[in-house]
Amino acid sequence: MNYGDKHYIWQATDWPQWRYDLTKLAGPLADVSLRQGLLMGRLADVGMALRDQASLAALTDDVVKTSEIEGEQFNVESVRSSIARRLGVAMGALAPVDRHVEGVVDMVLDATGRCDAPLTPERLLGWHAALFPTGFSGLTRIRAGAWRDDATGPMQVISGQGLRQRVHFEAPPAAQLPVEVNRFITWVNASTAEPALLKAGLGHLWLVTLHPFDDGNGRIARALGDLLLARADASPQRFYSLSAQIQQERQDYYDVLERTQKGHLDVTEWLMWFFGALQRAVDSAQYTLDAVLAKTRFWQRWSGTPMNQRQIKLLNRLLDGFEGKLTSRKWASMAKCSPDTALRDIHELMAQGVLRKMLGGGRSTAYQIVD
Secondary structure (H helix, E strand, C coil), X not given: CCHHHCCCHHHCCCCCCCECXXXXXXXXXXXXXXXXXXXXXXXXXXXXXXXXXXXXXXHHHHHXXXXXXXXXXXXXXXXXXXHHHHHCCCCCCCCCCCHHHHHHHHHHHHHHHCCCCCCCHHHHHHHHHHXXXXXXXXXXXXXXXXXXXXXXXXXXXXXXXXXXXXXXXXXXXXXXXXXXXXXXXXXXXXXXXXXXXXXXXXXXXXXXXXXXXXXXXXXXXXXXHHHXXXXXXXCCCCCCCHHHHHHHCHHHHHHHHHHHHXXXXXXXXXXXXXXXXXXXXXXHHHHHHHHHHHHHHHXXXXXXXXCCHHHHHHHHHXXXXXXXXXXXXXXXXXXXXXXXXXXXXXXXXXXXXXXXXXXXXXXXXXXXXXX
């Protein structure tokens, strides 16, 4: 495209003077703030240990889903173990982790746990290096821990191939990045007039528009948004995951993002979508808290029942939201034991009243926790 076409918001003569209709945003902003207050009020009554478990659940969801948006699938147990180890949260046997998981966890925990620390170029570059510890994105070598240089052409977000190829967005030239990034970082660290939640929405949009890296821009923009949300909440502990909500609504997210980046500097539509997604994320956190409380009540009820480590591990998997039906074959696979041992574990728990057969099991008998 021709840079003189004024096709993208960063080409506007008054970039980046964001505009928005605060009268339209006041209602959604107040609604999100109310729901956040209700969630935090409920968390204040459950005690430190349960808050830690709720935070672990939210952070696990955040790490898994922010990578899933980019097409990368992480093992949930590996992510949970990595976060629990860093937070000092007890969760029994810890699953092995790999360096890619560790890198995303490092970034998310640095963004939220150190939300009050100033944002610096070195911090952003460190996040990027953590995401790509091998210096490769898939099979492609990238400039890990460095700004992009556009050596192979302009940075574009493209879908499709050949004649069906479509350019959704083109980022500012690499030569502009030093000035653009420094201006952005100054704004993030400064006390500005925007409401704190609104600043989180603008910060996410601004960084993903700069697209300063060869890859990983979406994940870093979401981490930056989490940093600003943590500042808005005045708490480094996270109890809801905007990344998980974006993953659920990713097509709407990409659509509104593209319209905004190809539009003008009035970003009211983007902020309306952002507040709506944030509200739904906070609402989902209420269900997460319900699950944490249910898990706690379960272990309080069965605290005097003798169980082996395999049984404890598999019951925790069920309580954390196991997808699909639990069969003896799946038990054996996850517990890394023989089918006979898996069936013996299950029958012992059934005899104790912890598990029962599911109705309508079909070919394979499935089991569930007794309510």
